[in-house]
Amino acid sequence: MATVSINGVNVKVKNGTNILKAAESIGLKIPTLCFLEEVNEIGFCRLCVVEVEGVQDLVSACNTPVKNKMKIFTDSKKVIDSRISTLQLLASRHRFDCWVCPKEGACEFYDMLKTYHVEFEEFGPSKGRNSAKIKGLGVNQDQSKCILCKRCVSVCAEHTSTRVLKFRDEDGLNPVVSPTIGLSFDESGCIACGQCISVCPTGTLFEADHLAQVEELLYERENFNVAQVTDEVKTALIEEFDLDKNLNLEKLEEMLNEALTMSGFDMVTNVNFANDLTVLELASELHTRFNTGAPLPLISSVCPGAVNYVEMYQKNYVDYLSKVKGPHTLLGTLTKEFLSEKLEQEKANVKITSIVSCPARKTEISREDINDVDAVLTIRELVRLFRKKEINFKELSGVKQDSLFSKASGAGSLFAVSGGLTTALIRTLYNVIEKKELDELEFDKLVFTEHNHAGNFKELKMKIGGTDFRFAVVDGGANMKEFFKLMDKKKKKYNFIELNACSSGCINGGLMPYNFEETVQENMMLRANLIYNDDRETKEVRKAHLNLSLESLYEELLVEPNSAKAHELLYRNFSQKDIDNN
Amino acid sequence: MELKNFPVNELFQKWILDGETKLGEPELVKDVLNYLDGQKGEICGKCAPCRDGVVRIEQLLQLFENNKANLNTLKELEKLTYNLRASRCSVGLDIGKNLEVVLENNYNVLYKPVRKY
Ligand code: SF4
Ligand code: SF4
Ligand code: SF4
Ligand code: FES
Numbered sequence: 001m002a003t004v005s006i007n008g009v010n011v012k013v014k015n016g017t018n019i020l021k022a023a024e025s026i027g028l029k030i031p032t033l034c035f036l037e038e039v040n041e042i043g044f045c046r047l048c049v050v051e052v053e054g055v056q057d058l059v060s061a062c063n064t065p066v067k068n069k070m071k072i073f074t075d076s077k078k079v080i081d082s083r084i085s086t087l088q089l090l091a092s093r094h095r096f097d098c099w100v101c102p103k104e105g106a107c108e109f110y111d112m113l114k115t116y117h118v119e120f121e122e123f124g125p126s127k128g129r130n131s132a133k134i135k136g137l138g139v140n141q142d143q144s145k146c147i148l149c150k151r152c153v154s155v156c157a158e159h160t161s162t163r164v165l166k167f168r169d170e171d172g173l174n175p176v177v178s179p180t181i182g183l184s185f186d187e188s189g190c191i192a193c194g195q196c197i198s199v200c201p202t203g204t205l206f207e208a209d210h211l212a213q214v215e216e217l218l219y220e221r222e223n224f225n226v227a228q229v230t231d232e233v234k235t236a237l238i239e240e241f242d243l244d245k246n247l248n249l250e251k252l253e254e255m256l257n258e259a260l261t262m263s264g265f266d267m268v269t270n271v272n273f274a275n276d277l278t279v280l281e282l283a284s285e286l287h288t289r290f291n292t293g294a295p296l297p298l299i300s301s302v303c304p305g306a307v308n309y310v311e312m313y314q315k316n317y318v319d320y321l322s323k324v325k326g327p328h329t330l331l332g333t334l335t336k337e338f339l340s341e342k343l344e345q346e347k348a349n350v351k352i353t354s355i356v357s358c359p360a361r362k363t364e365i366s367r368e369d370i371n372d373v374d375a376v377l378t379i380r381e382l383v384r385l386f387r388k389k390e391i392n393f394k395e396l397s398g399v400k401q402d403s404l405f406s407k408a409s410g411a412g413s414l415f416a417v418s419g420g421l422t423t424a425l426i427r428t429l430y431n432v433i434e435k436k437e438l439d440e441l442e443f444d445k446l447v448f449t450e451h452n453h454a455g456n457f458k459e460l461k462m463k464i465g466g467t468d469f470r471f472a473v474v475d476g477g478a479n480m481k482e483f484f485k486l487m488d489k490k491k492k493k494y495n496f497i498e499l500n501a502c503s504s505g506c507i508n509g510g511l512m513p514y515n516f517e518e519t520v521q522e523n524m525m526l527r528a529n530l531i532y533n534d535d536r537e538t539k540e541v542r543k544a545h546l547n548l549s550l551e552s553l554y555e556e557l558l559v560e561p562n563s564a565k566a567h568e569l570l571y572r573n574f575s576q577k578d579i580d581n582n
Numbered sequence: 583m584e585l586k587n588f589p590v591n592e593l594f595q596k597w598i599l600d601g602e603t604k605l606g607e608p609e610l611v612k613d614v615l616n617y618l619d620g621q622k623g624e625i626c627g628k629c630a631p632c633r634d635g636v637v638r639i640e641q642l643l644q645l646f647e648n649n650k651a652n653l654n655t656l657k658e659l660e661k662l663t664y665n666l667r668a669s670r671c672s673v674g675l676d677i678g679k680n681l682e683v684v685l686e687n688n689y690n691v692l693y694k695p696v697r698k699y
Contacts (some may be wrong), residue, residue, distance in 0.1 A: 044670065089631065
């Protein structure tokens with residue numbers, strides 16, 4: 001243990017603890033801008049500097065370990081003056097257009113300028129550090145706002161393992177953070193997980209904008225606009241609109257329906273319905289592959305970020321990906337092909353907007369064989385739309401969804417959490433193989449308990465129809481990389497692998513509301529519990545194959561899972577993709 | 583004094599050890615600018631106090647060179663020089679120390695053109 005004095009207060013901490021953590025233990029929050037625990041502890045921004053008695057220079061609190069008897073001052077004049085000078089320097093090379101900035105008021109840089117009341121004669125829209133704007137189908141970058149904190153570079157390397165973003169310091173006075181020079185994110189190996197966007201303290205990284213397009217779709221009177229909502233988005237509403245934490249998912253869904261209808265959507269459908277359908281098709285696909293000796297494991301393709309990852313970085317496994325379309329694109333197809341006729345709408349006039357939590361779903365709708373979803377909005381874009389439509393979300397009482405594609409089982413809700421898809425699949429696979437119902441509905445090993453950036457992977461073995469079925473759930477590109485290496489090396493056999501590009505699953509999608517260090521654990525648990533409670537407490541039916549609305553869909557259109565019609569409408573192909581990742 | 587090729591360490595040894603040595607007024611700003619120019623290639627670009635600070639310090643010195651400096655210029659110069667103590671590595675820290683010596687030994691030279699009376 002070491003005893004140190006911080007601003008005159010004595011504190012005992014473990015040897016090796018950094019000054020930042022030691023200060024935290026007595027309730028002091030030293031400001032940080034580049035620091036991300038365990039991911040980016042590199043001392044780049046110099047905003048956490050403090051004075052240490054007997055040391056000439058200022059030291060960074062985030063990566064300097066305490067020493068016994070150290071006397072630390074976190075708020076001396078020298079410290080505060082230094083922070084202000086550094087902020088002025090960063091601000092002098094930042095383009096300020098906060099009112100249209102994608103950071104939407106959640107800007108850590110702006111907050112810090114405000115805290116220290118930083119004045120600067122050249123404030124106002126300026127050129128910024130670099131005028132380059134890099135476009136992509138999912139991720140965009142406006143380099144005029146980059147403060148070179150390197151958080152995104154570390155997350156892309158440590159969490160995603162794709163190393164798309166790099167700190168390029170050939171010219172030390174003008175470094176840039178960017179994907180391969182001259183290329184878009186998509187060409188540089190970006191899987192569009194959006195994790196870099198979620199950690200960027202400024203509005204430098206942001207999602208491709210679809211809101212303008214959706215507004216156009218809504219203005220066009222001939223259009224029949226359908227909004228497809230996912231559960232992860234519903235779980236974000238409490239944080240986003242500061243709602244009562246005791247509201248359940250059903251209530252949130254009703255409020256969202258009302259707001260979407262007020263915004264001009266003619267109908268709202270539930271992506272969970274398509275999740276149930278996906279479970280049926282997946283169970284059948286897996287069973288067929290198993291029976292025919294086709295290659296296993298079957299790898300889930302529900303997460304488009306994970307699909308991007310396999311196509312670019314695990315090319316040998318492309319043929320193992322499940323061919324069933326991603327749930328929201330599948331729902332788009334069914335709405336245009338099937339529902340439009342029932343509603344007596346011209347197919348060409350039906351316009352579909354999905355509301356989701358990551359940029360990968362934006363990239364997904366541009367794939368060659370996916371053409372039924374017109375736009376993809378993130379929760380953040382949705383909030384902007386509601387604001388423009390003058391909707392006071394907090395005051396809404398909610399309206400029930402009422403479409404053929406609105407009813408879903410508890411299994412469908414689970415897709416938003418890591419391990420949920422596998423849980424849902426097991427419930428139905430058991431029925432497909434054993435021809436009877438499974439009593440056990442939850443599997444402790446697959447349940448989300450804690451949010452972390454780099455969990456390993458989850459495994460479950462279960463006897464179904466006399467055979468041991470092996471399931472694995474892997475979150476985040478870095479874990480996927482290790483997992484595939486291990487599987488190859490140890491020749492491990494799995495029947496099914498669930499891949500999620502984001503740790504914890506879609507509830508931690510790169511475009512969910514921004515989370516700060518202090519609140520991330522609490523918010524992730526809140527989101528996860530909303531999903532689990534929906535499955536456990538609200539839903540009468542908890543298995544996808546017991547969803548009655550699916551029955552009628554199969555009767556009227558698809559015949560049975562894995563049928564020729566299902567293949568025609570709901571299945572797709574994958575290919576190996578080359579990237580230029582320099 | 584020809585500074586372009588003057589070994590930097592020797593120069594600062596002179597400034598530091600011989601506190602009485604005042605640089606000639608006309609050369610001071612030019613000499614420091616030359617020194618900074620020589621250091622720029624070493625800057626790694628990782629932290630703002632050094633990467634952006636040195637560029638700004640150069641701009642401020644250029645104001646002196648062009649007779650456009652005022653009291654605020656000098657104040658900012660002092661602040662940014664001190665702020666180099668927050669740099670991440672010895673490149674910025676050393677530039678800072680050397681500039682502090684320059685300021686300490688030649689404050690009057692920089693103060694003269696900005697004073698009011
Ligand atoms: S990044 Fe922050 S400070 Fe910069 S324009 Fe956006 S909101 Fe404003
Ligand atoms: S979206 Fe993901 S893969 Fe793409 S640059 Fe960001 S962190 Fe890397
Ligand atoms: S893009 Fe954002 S996260 Fe990346 S270095 Fe720039 S400011 Fe930091
Ligand atoms: S937070 Fe410590 S240097 Fe950036």
